[in-house]
Amino acid sequence: xxxxxxxxxxxxxxxxxxxxxxxxxxxxxxxxxxxxxxxxxxxxxxxxxxxxxxxxxxxxxxxxxxxxxxxxxxxxxxxxxxxxxxxxxxxxxxxxxxxxxxxxxxxxxxxxxxxxxxxxxxxxxxxxxxxxxxxxxxxxxxxxxxxxxxxxxxxxxxxxxxxxxxxxxxxxxxxxxxxxxxxxxxxxxxxxxxxxxxxxxxxxxxxxxxxxxxxxxxxxxxxxxxxxxxxxxxxxxxxxxxxxxxxxxxxxxxxxxxxxxxxxxxxxxxxxxxxxxxxxxxxxxxxxxxxxxxxxxxxxxxxxxxxxxxxxxxxxxxxxxxxxxxxxxxxx
Amino acid sequence: xxxxxxxxxxxxxxxxxxxxxxxxxxxxxxxxxxxxxxxxxxxxxxxxxxxxxxxxxxxxxxxxxxxxxxxxxxxxxxxxxxxxxxxxxxxxxxxxxxxxxxxxxxxxxxxxxxxxxxxxxxxxxxxxxxxxxxxxxxxxxxxxxxxxxxxxxxxxxxxxxxxxxxxxxxxxxxxxxxxxxxxxxxxxxxxxxxxxxxxxxxxxxxxxxxxxxxxxxxxxxxxxxxxxxxxxxxxxxxxxxxxxxxxxxxxxxxxxxxxxxxxxxxxxxxxxxxxxxxxxxxxxxxxxxxxxxxxxxxxxxxxxxxxxxxxxxxxxxxxxxxxxxxxxxxxxxxxxxxxxxxxxxxxxxxxxxxxxxxxxxxxxxxxxxxxxxxxxxxxxxxxxxxxxxxxxxxxxxxxxxxxxxxxxxxxxxxxxxxxxxxxxxxxxxxxxxxxxxxxxxxxxxxxxxxxxxxxxxxxxxxxxxxxxxxxxxxxxxxxxxxxxxxxxxxxxxxxxxxxxxxxxxxxxxxxxxxxxxxxxxxxxxxxxxxxxxxxxxxxxxxxxxxxxxxxxxxxxxxxxxxxxxxxxxxxxxxxxxxxxxxxxxxxxxxxxxxxxxxxxxxxxxxxxxxxxxxxxxxxxxxxxxxxxxxxxxxxx
Numbered sequence: 001x002x003x004x005x006x007x008x009x010x011x012x013x014x015x016x017x018x019x020x021x022x023x024x025x026x027x028x029x030x031x032x033x034x035x036x037x038x039x040x041x042x043x044x045x046x047x048x049x050x051x052x053x054x055x056x057x058x059x060x061x062x063x064x065x066x067x068x069x070x071x072x073x074x075x076x077x078x079x080x081x082x083x084x085x086x087x088x089x090x091x092x093x094x095x096x097x098x099x100x101x102x103x104x105x106x107x108x109x110x111x112x113x114x115x116x117x118x119x120x121x122x123x124x125x126x127x128x129x130x131x132x133x134x135x136x137x138x139x140x141x142x143x144x145x146x147x148x149x150x151x152x153x154x155x156x157x158x159x160x161x162x163x164x165x166x167x168x169x170x171x172x173x174x175x176x177x178x179x180x181x182x183x184x185x186x187x188x189x190x191x192x193x194x195x196x197x198x199x200x201x202x203x204x205x206x207x208x209x210x211x212x213x214x215x216x217x218x219x220x221x222x223x224x225x226x227x228x229x230x231x232x233x234x235x236x237x238x239x240x241x242x243x244x245x246x247x248x249x250x251x252x253x254x255x256x257x258x259x260x261x262x263x264x265x266x267x268x269x270x271x272x273x274x275x276x277x278x279x280x281x282x283x284x285x286x287x288x289x290x291x292x293x294x295x296x297x298x299x300x301x302x303x304x305x306x307x308x309x310x311x312x313x314x315x316x317x318x319x320x321x322x323x324x325x326x327x328x329x330x331x332x
Numbered sequence: 333x334x335x336x337x338x339x340x341x342x343x344x345x346x347x348x349x350x351x352x353x354x355x356x357x358x359x360x361x362x363x364x365x366x367x368x369x370x371x372x373x374x375x376x377x378x379x380x381x382x383x384x385x386x387x388x389x390x391x392x393x394x395x396x397x398x399x400x401x402x403x404x405x406x407x408x409x410x411x412x413x414x415x416x417x418x419x420x421x422x423x424x425x426x427x428x429x430x431x432x433x434x435x436x437x438x439x440x441x442x443x444x445x446x447x448x449x450x451x452x453x454x455x456x457x458x459x460x461x462x463x464x465x466x467x468x469x470x471x472x473x474x475x476x477x478x479x480x481x482x483x484x485x486x487x488x489x490x491x492x493x494x495x496x497x498x499x500x501x502x503x504x505x506x507x508x509x510x511x512x513x514x515x516x517x518x519x520x521x522x523x524x525x526x527x528x529x530x531x532x533x534x535x536x537x538x539x540x541x542x543x544x545x546x547x548x549x550x551x552x553x554x555x556x557x558x559x560x561x562x563x564x565x566x567x568x569x570x571x572x573x574x575x576x577x578x579x580x581x582x583x584x585x586x587x588x589x590x591x592x593x594x595x596x597x598x599x600x601x602x603x604x605x606x607x608x609x610x611x612x613x614x615x616x617x618x619x620x621x622x623x624x625x626x627x628x629x630x631x632x633x634x635x636x637x638x639x640x641x642x643x644x645x646x647x648x649x650x651x652x653x654x655x656x657x658x659x660x661x662x663x664x665x666x667x668x669x670x671x672x673x674x675x676x677x678x679x680x681x682x683x684x685x686x687x688x689x690x691x692x693x694x695x696x697x698x699x700x701x702x703x704x705x706x707x708x709x710x711x712x713x714x715x716x717x718x719x720x721x722x723x724x725x726x727x728x729x730x731x732x733x734x735x736x737x738x739x740x741x742x743x744x745x746x747x748x749x750x751x752x753x754x755x756x757x758x759x760x761x762x763x764x765x766x767x768x769x770x771x772x773x774x775x776x777x778x779x780x781x782x783x784x785x786x787x788x789x790x791x792x793x794x795x796x797x798x799x800x801x802x803x804x805x806x807x808x809x810x811x812x813x814x815x816x817x818x819x820x821x822x823x824x825x826x827x828x829x830x831x832x833x834x835x836x837x838x839x840x841x842x843x844x845x846x847x848x849x850x851x852x853x854x855x856x857x858x859x860x861x862x863x864x865x866x867x868x869x870x871x872x873x874x875x876x877x878x879x880x881x882x883x884x885x886x887x888x889x890x891x892x893x894x895x896x897x898x899x900x901x902x903x904x905x906x907x908x909x910x911x912x913x914x915x916x917x918x919x920x921x922x923x924x925x926x927x928x929x930x931x932x933x934x935x936x937x938x939x940x941x942x943x944x945x946x947x948x949x950x951x952x953x954x955x956x957x958x959x960x961x962x963x964x965x966x967x968x
Contacts, residue, residue, distance in 0.1 A: 233433035
């Protein structure tokens, strides 16, 4: 088992390297670089820029060097913890991103808890009461959740939160806390604002998860070992909890790896609508203005999340399911 | 002993299905005396399992008991004052739950799926104890260990912490029995307890059930379609058909003097060892093989007849020295260690003459399916040669590539075991049968259509059903579709991998007769792989017995059954239960698992590090794997 863990960690290195190369190439694919798009923008505003200064900038940022060299510099920098320099903000990337990453992580974790907490009981109910009125109602709600566009839901919720609770529109905290150091009232304000984005971002995930748990559990409920459990005299509730539910959990665990990056990147539109200070809107802007180090750092962050998430879910699966832990190789 | 433990009176069970109401059980009555064994016999769909599930009240949600009573009296229910009517209890109420698993237990057919894959054996057996007795977890574990010892687990203490998938099929079924019996029930319901097991394992499990019954004094309600098992275990027999009891009585009466036509038919549908040469099985619903179309068969159109001299070039298929090792899963960075893995097929050589039916017998895991896959080039062996005689031209099968391989595919076709998994559920039957013709570019659309129709008729199916999808056919009909597909290319050799083992007895006879007729009609050659000796006896001209990847004995059919030489063959033959109470299994003779362990065969048959015997010819085509130093007369 230990050997497996070490091997998996080692395999992550070439995976991340390959992802970084692809990311870099894709960012570089559009013609021009940050400076050309800056010049274009200035020209459209009727301003002009000194050619000498342009050349100097180009040299400082290494934009005139061949692509391979730029890539090597970028990767080497990242290994030292230096994520490069954001042209747009005129600051090192790590300073630009800092706070936003923390808030993104907070929202993501809250969203995952929300998704699990809501979908689990509903999924179990739907499966055990298949084709009942409750199942149909919950299924309908689930499909509504899947079908309603996130940003629309966000706007509606924002409106009602403002009308009923007096919560300020947009952002993750009341405006006067912006730029202030962290304090208890500021944290409370974040909590007050957070439930809307969490619900909005989590709705579609919850609906999908309910459908998946229902389907998984329905498959398991008709397996002979469930009948065996009943035939032993086990009460129905415990027979459900101990046997089929445990088997139905596997797809959930293996989903963690997908869930993390999906929530982080999928929330971009919602974040723009609600002007949340998370990473999503920033990534969008960075990609548009070819702010390559900022965009690259974001994409690498997502990649690391995916790779680590998949690794964690594999470990959790092995811990949960003895067939995975012990089965490999022993069967024909 | 004569107290009635269970009395089922006029039981009726209905299923609510989308199409309406299905009467699965329509007024069944029988009784089980304390300590006795009653067998409930019938083909699938006869309602026998539903009746058993009603006794435990574990029917599926779509089913309901609509009439009748199930009276259970073990002297303890109702404080010993009288029987309790199970049909009147709440299915998940406290009273019923206390009976279920405590006083009445059940074991199922599939030991793999009936045990939870995620919990240890100790957990699952111990849980049953804790549910019904006031014991601590530690005591439950001790009781579970004791029960595992009683069901003859080799190392009960270690077995407590193993998972079901780490055990063999036989051991899993033992664990299942331990779980059912750990609370000392008064009644054990055994629902097809040995159907999924190999014959030698089946015999061991039957013996185990018999021993434990005597030890614990419980009654057994045995549900099976295998009359051989019935003849060996049951004292009373109840025959069910379409939800009704057809006939019931003591075992001796039922077998000596079957009255009801259905029971007679059932007895005639099972292959027996003492069948007269040329005697045919009588399927319950017989089908007739259709005529090939008028004015010459399309199937035979492009089939060249064999030149008289063509057979002199050699047998149709000659296999020499085939070895196949399955690699262990890679465990290091640099691949598997040499010599790791399982030797699935070891030094197998044999020949099949044209027009012959060669039977290949062995238990599951002996390598017979691997071998048949090698023959059709689905797997590549590590060593050995396979030669095919194509109208006098010898073809090296393993060396074929490209077009030559495609051409060879037309000569050898495969019929699979599982009629459900081997047909694409999204293709109508017409497309399924036509597909081989399309792949090999035979005929135009109109001709292919005529050919498919001819094939449908040939296997006795209605051509009007060509547009239907596989799910609307029964298991036997699907298997016939599989056969039609295999015949579409008019092959010389059919590899039949357990073609009837997934089918009911009555259907089995139907398909076996069909295969026999087709062989005669088309002059086919068969390699018939099966674990069922009686079926092979009915079909084959020559039989190969395989164990642990090796052929241990090969002989013409009569010689093998009259004079089995190898200890493994003898064990196999001894383990087959016969539907005749006067010839019971000699259950005491069955050595626990020794029969299939080559290292424990007596000399000169022992196979281990020091002894690597080869096949020795005993004359008349009878070969056995033994030390060549031993004189032939001594063994034979």
